[in-house]
Each structure stands twice: as C-alpha cells, then as structure tokens.
Amino acid sequence: MKSRFLFPAKARFLGLLLFLGGLAFYIYSQNSTKEILVWHNLPKSLQSLTGSILDENFDDEVQLFMVLSGLILLAFSKERVEDEHIIQLRSDSLQWAVYVNYSVFAVLIFVAYGIGFLMFTMYNVLTLLVFFIIRFRWKIFLLNKGLTTEVKGAIS
Template identity: 30%
Template sequence: MNTHYLLPNKYKIIGWFLFIPGLILGLLSFFENVDDDTITIPVLSIFYEEFMGSSPRELFAIITTGILSEIIAVMIIIGGLLIALSKEKIEDEFTSKLRSDSFVWAMIVNYIILLLATLFIYDMTFFTVLIFNMFTPIIFFIIRYNFLKLKSNSDEE
C-alpha cells in the first residue's frame, strides 16, 4: 500500500478547524449577502479588469479590494485538502480503498451536477454554480469518505 502522498494524521485536526468555519462563513456570506469589502487591503493582481468599468486591463497591478471571499475560499480549500490528504490513525488497505472509491464517486457526482447545470442553468446563476463547483469535489469526497468510514465502523460492532 502506497501512502507517500498522505500527510500525518495530526493535520486532519487543523483541516477541520479551517474547513468548518470556512464553510459556515462561506454560506453566511452567500445567503446573507455579506459585503466582500469587510476586509479591504492592497493586493497584487496578476490580471485586473474592472467589472463593467472603463479602465484598461492591467497586468501585475497593485489594487485595493475586499478579500473576505478569498480568505473563505482559502480556508475551505486548504482545510478540505488537509482533511482529505491526512492519514487515518490506522491506515490500511481498506481505508485506501475507501479513499479511492470516495474520490471517484465525488468526481462522478460533481461532473454529473456540472453537466446538468450546463444544460439547464444560465446567465449569472450559472456563474454562481461554477463558484460552488470549485468546492464541491472536496466536499463530496469528505462527506462520502467519512460516511463510508462511519458505516464500516458501525458494521464491525
């Protein structure tokens, strides 16, 4: 069994401390329409073009912008990866198979949803679906993997 790509188990706890608050903040900012300008700082932008603005496109510019959505996205992505890529306390062939099956299942479900969204959702609503789609593979994986792990633990008892 090859687990050289997995992190030590202790990183899973850090992942949960980033992932859960990131999800909660992300859902709150989406459903409560929280203004992204809550935290505004100058940042490096590799490519910048004002939305419906008249200013020219800029490459490698310092701009002042709200970064709340970026902080939330980083929390979800890094937290999710730490959870998904950390070893279990007992890492064996069974957990490796659960991990692999959950990954494949998450990809299939994710792309079925994306395909349906492409066919039936349009305009800015589709853009919103794409934003959520950045996070759904890791969320689906975490849910499926932990569900199967919990189910196998209850079957053993």
C-alpha cells in the first residue's frame, strides 16, 4: 500500500472524534424518542430544495456518515514512522480483514433472513474497517511490545 494514499498522522485524532461522536449520537438516538435532525428544522431556503420530504428524519444518515468517515480516517492515517515493515503490516492486515469479513458474510447469508439480513448488510459496510483497525493496531502493539522488550534486554 503506497503511503501517498494515506491521510496525515494527525487525521487519526479527527477520525477518533468522528467515530466516537457518531457512536454516541447513535446510542443517544436509540435511547431517545426525540429526533434531532429533521428536514423541517432547516432554514426556509433549504426547505424549498427538499420538496415533499419536509418531515424526513436523517439522524441515521448523519450517524452512519460520522462513523464511516471516522473509521476511514482511523484506518488509513499514516503512522508517525511509516517504514516498509509498517506498510507490510498494513497490507497484511487489510488482506486478513477482507478474508474474515467476507467469511462472516458468507456464513450469515445462510443464517439471516428478511430485515435481519438487511441490517447486517448495512453494518457489514463498517465491519471490514473495524476488522482491519483491530488487526493492524494489534500488530502494531505486538511490534512495539517486542521492540521494548528487546531494548530492555539489551540494556540489562
């Protein structure tokens, strides 16, 4: 994976904020009957563009956008030191995440039906990024843990 296609390292913080904000917004909206983002709350100039969907709630769309954009920034932000080993770990983690994601999807094709299947396919958009981030961060953790252990052993 070429590092020229990655976001700057500072974008990871913005990604974390977007992800956690979207997740908090989702949890709040699931536990509340109040709709926050409704078309009729828009200014009159924007309401004329919306046509007949003036009472459409678009909380879900904003939540999904925040979570998705946050995960993309988290997954594809450069590390402080982006060397060949990190690039290889990133590539291996992405390949592993694709295999796991589509293996789970293949199994659930035969298990989930109706609305459950529709909901799963919506969440499946996010799970590839989640699997990638978990695997990549775990490998980075193990790499750092191994390096600090080797450094401590060399100093003793």
